[in-house]
Structure formats: structure tokens, C-alpha cells
Amino acid sequence: MDPKYERIADERGAIGARAAERRADGGASRRRGPELEDAILDAAWDVLIEHGYHGFTYEAVAARAGTSRPVLYRRWPQRDDLLLATLTKFWQPITVPDTGSLRDDAIGFLRNANADRAPTITFMSVQLADYFRDAGTSFDELRHTLLPPGQATAFETIVAHAVERGELPDVPRPSRVVNLPFDLLRHDLLTTMRAVPDESIVEIVDEVWLPLLGARPRPQERHPHPRPGRS
Structure with missing residues (x-):
């Protein structure tokens, strides 16, 4: 032509x-x-x-x-x-409490996440499994990607507030330790495919996270009843 x-x-x-x-x-x-x-x-x-x-x-x-x-x-x-x-x-941020107490901030945030995010976290982890595999990434990396640039995670903010109040010393802490409560909540959500019981949230904070940070709940803050399955 x-x-x-x-x-x-x-x-x-x-x-x-x-x-x-x-x-x-x-x-x-x-x-x-x-x-x-x-x-x-x-x-x-x-x-x-x-x-x-x-x-x-x-x-x-x-x-x-x-x-x-x-x-x-x-x-x-x-x-x-x-x-x-x-x-x-659709991944809207959850309000980070500022109650004046490290323990109450942590438990409050986990309760909010449990109520607001349980369906979304479960859905994203299951429906995006192929994406995580193809992209070579993970839910945790995706969660950080969805944060606005430079914004701290919820538990980084909670710990920073506790340091400002003098509840915790101002020392370096591994990100894995700081963000552990949310990771444990997500683990429970994925293994049970339902909202996490409140006693499990309290246990995550009181028995796992606070001891790792070198902090202990005040006596009046401790869970007042024995947890099921414990002697």
C-alpha cells in the first residue's frame, strides 16, 4: 500500500x-x-x-x-x-485513643479495630492472598503502604504518648514488639474468622505486650476475673 x-x-x-x-x-x-x-x-x-x-x-x-x-x-x-x-x-484510619493510660489506649484501640475492622481484615487477607503471593509482599507491608507518608502506626503513636507521659522510658524498641498487639489481633481474626473475644484483647495487652515493654498494669487495671481455660 x-x-x-x-x-x-x-x-x-x-x-x-x-x-x-x-x-x-x-x-x-x-x-x-x-x-x-x-x-x-x-x-x-x-x-x-x-x-x-x-x-x-x-x-x-x-x-x-x-x-x-x-x-x-x-x-x-x-x-x-x-x-x-x-x-x-476503603481502609479508613481508626481513631487512636488518648486516655492518659498506656494500657487503656492499647485496649481501646484493639476494641475499636476488632469492631470496625474484623470483616475488612479477614476479607483482605483471604481475597488478596494471590496478590500477596504474586507481589511477594504481606498484609503487614500492605498496611504500612496504606498509611499516609510519614504517619506512624497506631501502636507507635500509643507508645510515643506513653513515653511523653513518663509511663515508659524513651529507649529504642523493635517495630515488631511495638506493633505486636495488632498483629496478634489479626492472627486471632484469621484463625477464627470471627471477632476476637474481649478477654483475649485484654490478655494480649496485659499478659503479652505490657511485660514485653517492661510495663505492668496497675492493680486496679488488671482483669478482675479469671480467664476461661486457666487454672
């Missing part, structure tokens, strides 16, 4: 592709900026819940959102970019 006609054919093809994209957008093309992004992320969350990571495709999300794949590609060039944006929107 003459090069001139090849160029014309290419141009017609590009024009046709753009027209197809506009048609695929349909009503979604009238949504712009944050409104369109919110609609896409809402649709992406629904797809992730219903179909898991392997079903989390541009095609499925675009169809659910009533838009086209190019619209998604322009905002999130890689599928994992769209996944992280979706999780960031």
Missing part, C-alpha cells in the same frame, strides 16, 4: 478508536474529576469483594463503573495501582 494511504488508514483507525472510547464512556463521560474517580473506586471495591484479586480486572471494573478501560488506564497505568487506590479509599 502506498505510504500515504497507510498513514490515512492509521489516522482513521485512531479516530475510530477515540470515538469508540467516547461511546464506551456513555454517561460516565459526564462525570469528571473526583466524582468519576469515586465512582470507579466504588465499583472497583465491589468487584474485589465479589471476585477477589484474580477477578479484579480493568474490564470488570470499567463495566461495573459504566466507563471504559482507557479511562482507568489514564489514572492507574497498572492494575496494582488501581488496587492500592481502591484499598486506600
Whole structure:
């Protein structure tokens, strides 16, 4: 074919592709900026819940959102970019208590997480198992990725408050130790697939975490009743 006609054919093809994209957008093309992004992320969350990571495709999300794949590609060039944006929107931070007591802050936060996050933590750990394997990452790494840049974890904040109040000495502590209560809560959620009993939350703090930090609950703070299964 003459090069001139090849160029014309290419141009017609590009024009046709753009027209197809506009048609695929349909009503979604009238949504712009944050409104369109919110609609896409809402649709992406629904797809992730219903179909898991392997079903989390541009095609499925675009169809659910009533838009086209190019619209998604322009905002999130890689599928994992769209996944992280979706999780960031729906992984809302839990308020960190500041009660004036290290123990009460820790137990209060775990209770809040247990009530608000139990379904989400279980869902994410199960539905994203393939993502963790493919990406070579873990739930803990994902949790840190979802935090705003430079923001401390909840238990880093709780420990920092305790240091400021003089409840704990200002010394370096391993991140694994500081964040242990949440990790133990998540472990219990995943092994039982249900909310963690309150006595287990108290036990995590009183019997495991505070001793590791070199702190002990005041006598009036201790659990007043023996725990089931203990002699």
C-alpha cells in the first residue's frame, strides 16, 4: 500500500478508536474529576469483594463503573495501582485513643479495630492472598503502604504518648514488639474468622505486650476475673 494511504488508514483507525472510547464512556463521560474517580473506586471495591484479586480486572471494573478501560488506564497505568487506590479509599484510619493510660489506649484501640475492622481484615487477607503471593509482599507491608507518608502506626503513636507521659522510658524498641498487639489481633481474626473475644484483647495487652515493654498494669487495671481455660 502506498505510504500515504497507510498513514490515512492509521489516522482513521485512531479516530475510530477515540470515538469508540467516547461511546464506551456513555454517561460516565459526564462525570469528571473526583466524582468519576469515586465512582470507579466504588465499583472497583465491589468487584474485589465479589471476585477477589484474580477477578479484579480493568474490564470488570470499567463495566461495573459504566466507563471504559482507557479511562482507568489514564489514572492507574497498572492494575496494582488501581488496587492500592481502591484499598486506600476503603481502609479508613481508626481513631487512636488518648486516655492518659498506656494500657487503656492499647485496649481501646484493639476494641475499636476488632469492631470496625474484623470483616475488612479477614476479607483482605483471604481475597488478596494471590496478590500477596504474586507481589511477594504481606498484609503487614500492605498496611504500612496504606498509611499516609510519614504517619506512624497506631501502636507507635500509643507508645510515643506513653513515653511523653513518663509511663515508659524513651529507649529504642523493635517495630515488631511495638506493633505486636495488632498483629496478634489479626492472627486471632484469621484463625477464627470471627471477632476476637474481649478477654483475649485484654490478655494480649496485659499478659503479652505490657511485660514485653517492661510495663505492668496497675492493680486496679488488671482483669478482675479469671480467664476461661486457666487454672
